[in-house]
Amino acid sequence: MSARAKSRLTSTLDTVLDRSLVLGYSRVGPALRRRWWPADPEPGCLAGQRVVVTGATSGIGEAMVTSFARLGATVHVLGRNPDKVRRVVAEVREALPGADLVEEVCDVGDLDVVRAWCADLTDRLGAGGALRGIVHNAGAMVAERTETAQGHELALAVHVLGPHLMTERLLPLLGADAGGPGGPGGPGSVVWMSSGGMYSAGLRSTPDEIEFRPVEGEQEYSGVRGYARTKRMQVELADAWNDRPDVRSGVRPGGGAGAGVRVESCHPGWAATPGVTDSLPGFDTVMGPLLRDAASGADTAVWLVATRPASAGTHHFWHDRRPRPTTYPVQRRPDPVARRAFLDHVAAATGTVWP
Ligand SMILES: NC(=O)c1ccc[n+]([C@@H]2O[C@H](COP(=O)([O-])OP(=O)(O)OC[C@H]3O[C@@H](n4cnc5c(N)ncnc54)[C@H](OP(=O)(O)O)[C@@H]3O)[C@@H](O)[C@H]2O)c1
Incomplete structure (x- = not known):
């Protein structure tokens, strides 16, 4: 053939x-x-390069730490619970002696904590510091509408607002030359870990709807809907980041601090993790034997950061090492008015500006 x-x-x-x-x-x-x-990343290809993994204390994030460490990266293992972070670091070091791991504690749903952590990391890495990648993997499904310290709905804050702010604050580190002895240098990659559940959800246009406040005509808050809609937002956000002139322009001068940074989203398929067991026990019971393992759920995000494959065109949504449509032919594409309103809300909530 x-x-x-x-x-x-x-x-x-x-x-x-x-x-x-x-x-x-x-x-x-x-x-x-x-x-x-496509081929696996070369062993050692991330030697001398730094990667941040959020939600690294369980499931897919924990597996991702091992995969990045195997490729030689210095992995910043980020979680909100210091004991869990310590446990993961100890376990990965035991399995992979010599793994270069850094413990990071940050609640990505608390915008003040995100600001402080980004400032601290930037300080620690100092002049010449660079990041090869960030994977925004932290995720949660909550049964009831819950507000963060800044008054944002929790799933929105953890999946969208915190990671957006983190990306903005760490853009200079991502745009710096991440070159290490193991592979190509140049700017880094940002990956949002979305979900196939996002196909079931669209965007909404008012701040109340975006924040899941009780709105006439809208159904009551449901954890599954809140999860799916904020996962759709992650995909839209990654596309919007790619449209930014300061990021898109690969050549400085002309681009900003983040010129050439790749921003992607992906979904892991259905992976056996504590998150699935706890949040969707029925699904876990029915699908259990068919679920993939956590490392396989982590694979595409790791591959995206390690190989920076050719762009997927106007959309940047991947699964199993291949670009995927963000809507299927029978679905309506997200309304541009709702998209603008969503992006404006993200900027207002995080105190950032879309260039
Ligand atoms: N497993 C699947 O089949 C599947 C399918 C589609 C999408 N996903 C996505 O893949 C990602 C990982 O899922 P998983 O199945 O591995 O879930 P998991 O086992 O529940 O792990 C989620 C991780 O996110 C962390 N996290 C939650 N809220 C946080 C916060 N505010 N700040 C910092 N970390 C926080 C958790 O920390 P704690 O340990 O402190 O709770 C945990 O480390 C999620 O984004 C999820 O939506 C998974």
């Missing part, structure tokens, strides 16, 4: 897996796709 025919066949197969959901999202997806997906 010619290379072209083979590529067409695997592309069709991959799409069929994706649209079937169960096959593509479960352990079947990577078991088949790894026969044709």
Whole structure:
């Protein structure tokens, strides 16, 4: 079979897996796709380079720490609970002696804490500091509408506002040359860990709707809906970051401090993690044997940071090492008015400006 025919066949197969959901999202997806997906990152390719993983104290984040450490990166293991951070660091060091890990404590849903942590990290890395990547992996599904210290709905704060502010504050480190002995230098990558659940949700246009405040005509708060909608927001946000002239322009001068930084979103499929067991016990019971492992859920984010693959075009949403549509043909694309309102709300809530 010619290379072209083979590529067409695997592309069709991959799409069929994706649209079937169960096959593509479960352990079947990577078991088949790894026969044709792009090559693994070279061992040691991140030597001398720093990566931040949020939500690193459980499930996919914990697995990601191991994967990045195996590639030689210095991994900043970020969680909100210092005991859990310490435990993960100790376990990964035991499994991988010589792993270069840094304990980081930060509640990504508390904007004041995010500001303070970013200032502290910037100070610690000093002049010439650089980040090869940040994976915004921290995630939560809450049963009832809950507010953070700054009065934002919790899922919105953890999935969207905190990571956006962190990206903004760390942009100079991400835009700096992250070159290490193990691989190419240049600017870094930001990856939002979204969810396939985002396909079920759209955006809303008023600040009350975006913050899930009780609004006439809107259904009551549901954790699943709050989760899905904020996961949709992550995908929209990654696309919006890519439209920023200061980031898009790969060549300085002309671009800002973050010129050339890649911003992506991805989803992990369905992975067996404490998060799934705790938040979706019914799903876990039914799907348990088919769930992929946490490392497989982490794979695409690690691969994106380690290899900086060619851009996915106007959308930057990936799964199993391939760009995916952000809406399916039967769905309406997010309304541009709602998108603008959402981005304006993110800027107002975090005290940032869209260039
Ligand atoms: N597993 C799946 O099948 C699946 C599917 C789709 C998307 N995802 C996404 O993948 C990511 C990881 O999921 P998982 O299944 O590994 O979940 P998990 O086992 O519940 O892990 C979530 C992590 O996020 C951390 N976290 C939550 N709120 C935080 C906060 N305010 N500040 C800092 N860290 C915080 C948790 O810390 P604590 O340990 O302190 O709670 C934990 O380390 C999430 O974004 C999730 O939405 C997972």
